[in-house]
Amino acid sequence: MPTGPVSVVVVSRDRPEALARCITGLAQLDHAPFEVVVVACPAGLSAIAAHPKADEIKTVAYDLPNISAARNRGIAAAAGDVVAFIDDDAVPEPSWLTRLTAPFEAPEVAASGGFVIGRNGFSLQWGAGTVDATGTRHPLQLEGEAPAILHPAEGRAIKTEGTNMAVRRDVLAALGGFDPAYRFYLDETDLNMRLASAGVATALVPLARVHHGMEASARRFADRTPRDLTEIGASKAVFLRRHAPPETHAAALTAFRAAQCRRLLSAMQRGPLDPGDVARLMRGLGRGIKAGLARELSTLGPLPRAASGFLPFSAAPGAPHRLIAGRPWTRAACEAEARAAREAGDTVTRITLWPTAHYHRLRFRADGIWAQEGGLFGRSDRDAPLFRLWTFGARIDHEATRLRRFRALE
Secondary structure, eight states: OOOOOEEEEEEESSOHHHHHHHHHHHTTOOOOSEEEEEEEOHHHHHHHHTSTTGGGEEEEEOOSSOHHHHHHHHHHHOOSSEEEEOOTTEEEOTTHHHHHHGGGGSTTEEEEEEEEEOTTSSSEEEOSEEEETTOOEEEOOOSTTSOEEEOOOTTEEEOOBTTBEEEEHHHHHHTTSSOTTOSSSSHHHHHHHHHHHTTOEEEEEEEEEEEEOOOOOSSBOTTSOBSOOHHHHHHHHHHHHHHSOGGGHHHHHHHHHHHHHHHHHHHHHHSSOOHHHHHHHHHHHHHHHHHHHHSOOOOOOOOOOOSSOOOOOOOOTTOOEEEEEEOGGGHHHHHHHHHHHHHTTOEEEEEEEESSOOOOEEEEOTTSEEEEEEETTSOSSTTSOSOOOOOHHHHHHHHHHHHTTTSOBO
16 A cells, blocks of 8 residues: 655644744655645744745644644644654654655554654654553564564553654544643553554654754753643543553552652752752642543544645655765865755755764754764764774764665765
């Protein structure tokens, strides 16, 4: 069953700069055909209106703090056969959508999920996993990096991440999309459980990767320190009511409170929180759990078909991928070359190697250039040695080999 047109849904609230960067990243995908549906607040809609790709984007206005309801509005506007999801504070590798949707060629596959890279550009934030009826995630070991088509086991679902997943639209619409009772947290996990109950297969695709910056929001600071745990607590309580036997709820909530307390105490040791903050956040968690235990749970009805047709988004299939590397003293020249290549329509990765053993960082800039910096002798992959002797050419060849797993470098 060949993969048909794909809709990519992006939900955004109060992060217009991140949203614009995400759209710039989507414009470098090597996939076709796909459309982009943005569900956003007024600031986000203004950012889309100012973006060069504005005329190629479907927009839906929504300004309430409920990611599930926002995603459902995106699904309702999506005209593709498959709906993919990425967060506004994430950027895809150019091969992301092609890899993520390839498993749908198998009729048994109803959903797929890729891997998520953290803010340093190298560390794995989320890999393969399963989830149980209490919402607890369990790591899953895959063999190699080929897509794995998996069926749910008793009491377990295949875990995908909301910032890197795709579902057949007809399956998603029939299930009622995302449950608005989850305003934030466990929203995609609940969908995973419902897909498992339907007995359908999910593909995990290790090389379908997005970089997730985890920008600041109403719930967390830029360094990921929590601002508020109320909705996390509410969603946990809702999840247990939806999926776990009642006799397991008390123990699961006790374990959840303990885990959140450990997280806050760790942040206090690092410095961002003080004891008063920890107490305040734990009180919010408790209020959220109480609210979630009382929150109305409605039956999810099927979602409507898109009112408008498919709107193709022109990305960059077949675009040249340039790697431009240099040392600090050639930085200005490399930057000029990178900008010129980007203006010509190339996908550009620029690497600067310092004569040090500093760790590498990789980020996608707002101007559409992938920028990697670090020491000639330092590590990029975080499981590599802390120090290794390299010549400049050998190190660039090593980084190019790693990047070719995700980008068609020349």
